[in-house]
Amino acid sequence: xxxxxxxxxxxxxxxxxxxxxxxxxxxxxxxxxxxxxxxxxxxxxxxxxxxxxxxxxxxxxxxxxxxxxxxxxxxxxxxxxxxxxxxxxxxxxxxxxxxxxxxxxxxxxxxxxxxxxxxxxxxxxxxxxxxxxxxxxxxxxxxxxxxxxxxxxxxxxxxxxxxxxxxxxxxxxxxxxxxxxxxxxxxxxxxxxxxxxxxxxxxxxxxxxxxxxxxxxxxxxxxxxxxxxxxxxxxxxxxxxxxxxxxxxxxxxxxxxxxxxxxxxxxxxxxxxxxxxxxxxxxxxxxxxxxxxxxxxxxxxxxxxxxxxxxxxxxxxxxxxxxxxxxxxxxxxxxxxxxxxxxxxxxxxxxxxxxxxxxxxxxxxxxxxxxxxxxxxxxxx
Numbered sequence: 001x002x003x004x005x006x007x008x009x010x011x012x013x014x015x016x017x018x019x020x021x022x023x024x025x026x027x028x029x030x031x032x033x034x035x036x037x038x039x040x041x042x043x044x045x046x047x048x049x050x051x052x053x054x055x056x057x058x059x060x061x062x063x064x065x066x067x068x069x070x071x072x073x074x075x076x077x078x079x080x081x082x083x084x085x086x087x088x089x090x091x092x093x094x095x096x097x098x099x100x101x102x103x104x105x106x107x108x109x110x111x112x113x114x115x116x117x118x119x120x121x122x123x124x125x126x127x128x129x130x131x132x133x134x135x136x137x138x139x140x141x142x143x144x145x146x147x148x149x150x151x152x153x154x155x156x157x158x159x160x161x162x163x164x165x166x167x168x169x170x171x172x173x174x175x176x177x178x179x180x181x182x183x184x185x186x187x188x189x190x191x192x193x194x195x196x197x198x199x200x201x202x203x204x205x206x207x208x209x210x211x212x213x214x215x216x217x218x219x220x221x222x223x224x225x226x227x228x229x230x231x232x233x234x235x236x237x238x239x240x241x242x243x244x245x246x247x248x249x250x251x252x253x254x255x256x257x258x259x260x261x262x263x264x265x266x267x268x269x270x271x272x273x274x275x276x277x278x279x280x281x282x283x284x285x286x287x288x289x290x291x292x293x294x295x296x297x298x299x300x301x302x303x304x305x306x307x308x309x310x311x312x313x314x315x316x317x318x319x320x321x322x323x324x325x326x327x328x329x330x331x332x333x334x335x336x337x338x339x340x341x342x343x344x345x346x347x348x349x350x351x352x353x354x355x356x357x358x359x360x361x362x363x364x365x366x367x368x369x370x371x372x373x374x375x376x377x378x379x380x381x
Contacts, residue, residue, distance in 0.1 A: 026051055027187050029151050029158035034059050035087040037146060043087055044149055046160040048185035053077055054379065056185050061090055062143040063100035063162045063181045065212050067333070068191060070379050072218065073306030080307065082213035082220060082343045085333050095330055096211040099143035100181050100195070101136040103166060103173045104363070105209025106285070106319060106352040108134040109244045113355035115174065115203060115364065122172040129278065131242030138171035142179065142208065152182065159184030159192075168201055175202035175367070189379045197371040205355040206365045210375055213323065213343035216302035216309060221336055224323055224344045225266025230299040231259040231318065233286035237351060238275050244353050245360075249287055257284065262301070265322060265344065281341070282322035285351055291316065294374060298346050305381070312376040313348035316361045321345040348375045 027050050034045035045066065048056045053075075057066040067079040083097045084090050093099065111122035111134035123139045124132035136143065147162035159182055166177040177199045184192040195208040215224055236257045237245040252258040256268035256276060269281050276282070288297055297318050298311040311318070323341040332338050354363035365371045 027156070027158050027185070029160070031151060034061070037061070037087075037091075041146055043146065046149060046151065048158055048160070048183065050157075050185050050187045050189065052187065052189055054185060054189055056183065056191055058149075058160050058162075058183045059087070059090070060147045060149045060162060061087060062093070062098075062145070063147045063164070064090060064093075064143070065098040065183065065191075065193075065210070066090075067098075068212075070216075070307055071381050073381050076218065078218045078305075079220070079333065080214060080216050082215065082332055082338055089332070092330075093143070095213070095326070096136055096143055097213055097332070099211045100162075100208065101211050102142040102179065102195075102206070102208040103137050103171070103177065104134070104205050104207045104355075105136055105211070105347065105349055106207060107242075107244055108205070109242065109353050109356055111172075113205060115205070115355070118174075120172055120174065128243045129241030131240070131244075133242055133244060136209075136211070141171065142166070143211070147181070152184075154184055155186075157184050157186040173204050175199040175204040177204060177206070177365075179208060181208070191377040191379075193375045193377070195371070195373045197365065198367075198369070199365050200367055203364050203366045205363045206371050207350045207354070207363050208371070208373055209319075209347045209349045211345060211347055213345055214300060214309065215343040216300060216307040217305055220333070221339060221342055223266065224341050225264065225269065226303070227265050227344070228262045228301040228303065229259050229265050229320070229344075230262045231286050231320065232289050232295070232297055233318065234260060234289050235287040237285045237287065237317075239278060239284065241278055243279060243283060245285065245351060245357065247357055247359060252286075257286070259286075262299070269322065279324065281324040282320050282344075283324055285317045285319045285349070287317055287351075288313075288315075294376070297348055300344070300346065308380045310378045310380075311346055311348065312378070314372070314374050315348040315350060317349055317351050319345065319347040319349060319352070321347070348373070
């Protein structure tokens with residue numbers, strides 16, 4: 001946060017399209033005040049722009065991607081994310097629009113885990129199927145705290161670096177954690193989100209996740225079901241009624257969970273299938289086929305506008321959520337009330353409930369180690 005920031009009006013990042021304009025002359029970044037929190041703390045917002053007409057807005061509150069404007073095949077730009085027009089709106093964000101979530105993104109069964117012989121209890125802030133769990137870091141996770149931001153430059157591209165220190169015992173998690181999240185927008189039309197963290201004192205479960213809601217059309221009120229999705233995953237994690245993985249890795253072949261070839265999201269979401277019924281649609285973690293390094297995980301394409309988003313990651317899984325809990329009650333950008341399945345989330349991560357499932361890849365960060373999670377969104381049109 002910067003002490004010499006003056007409060008300026010922030011333009012809404014609504015889903016309305018814009019006529020083609022001259023591309024920016026270079027990759028750039030600017031910083032403004034986004035307003036104040038109820039406790040009087042100043043909140044900054046950063047605007048990243050590349051030479052091809054893309055722009056991203058990121059705020060210190062929740063390390064949130066406030067909006068991302070992307071051209072379409074006709075050169076018109078539109079914001080392709082759900083969210084709010086003002087800081088006041090983001091303070092009501094119960095859907096985790098655009099957020100950085102943690103310490104542990106996704107669900108932990110019954111809000112409990114054991115580590116090094118000691119039991120821990122977390123807030124149970126979600127209860128799908130009437131079964132309580134801890135979701136996305138708790139009552140006041142990383143999405144609801146103020147991070148400290150600064151502008152950075154890396155490999156010729158500009159970005160913002162956001163830092164937050166989570167005290168030992170915060171939301172029930174052990175160890176003092178220092179988390180650093182960066183957003184970088186490149187002239188190759190890549191939005192790079194990266195999280196790094198270290199812990200002192202005690203080991204801790206950790207799964208920092210980026211949680212934007214995507215609709216690549218020019219109408220954020222439209223259904224996501226006509227978007228075409230590809231997932232580089234030949235297995236997925238079936239869940240119980242509480243949306244907690246059963247521990248099995250089921251093959252996608254012959255099921256509605258097979259997105260190994262480009263498939264419209266809505267093609268099979270309504271078929272009779274126990275896993276779809278329990279999730280109310282798609283709300284599951286897929287197991288990425290390739291295991292090591294930064295590799296392609298997913299492609300989302302809107303046939304109408306020609307926009308395509310390719311996601312690469314170094315994580316073992318990707319949670320695909322089809323917007324099943326959007327119900328028209330949240331008033332978002334331009335005063336729009338986002339309807340059922342009007343956006344989807346594609347969240348790279350470790351598997352849900354990993355602290356309680358010894359056969360899953362470990363999510364435990366120990367003192368002296370560095371957590372690292374990279375997620376690259378590459379756009380074309």
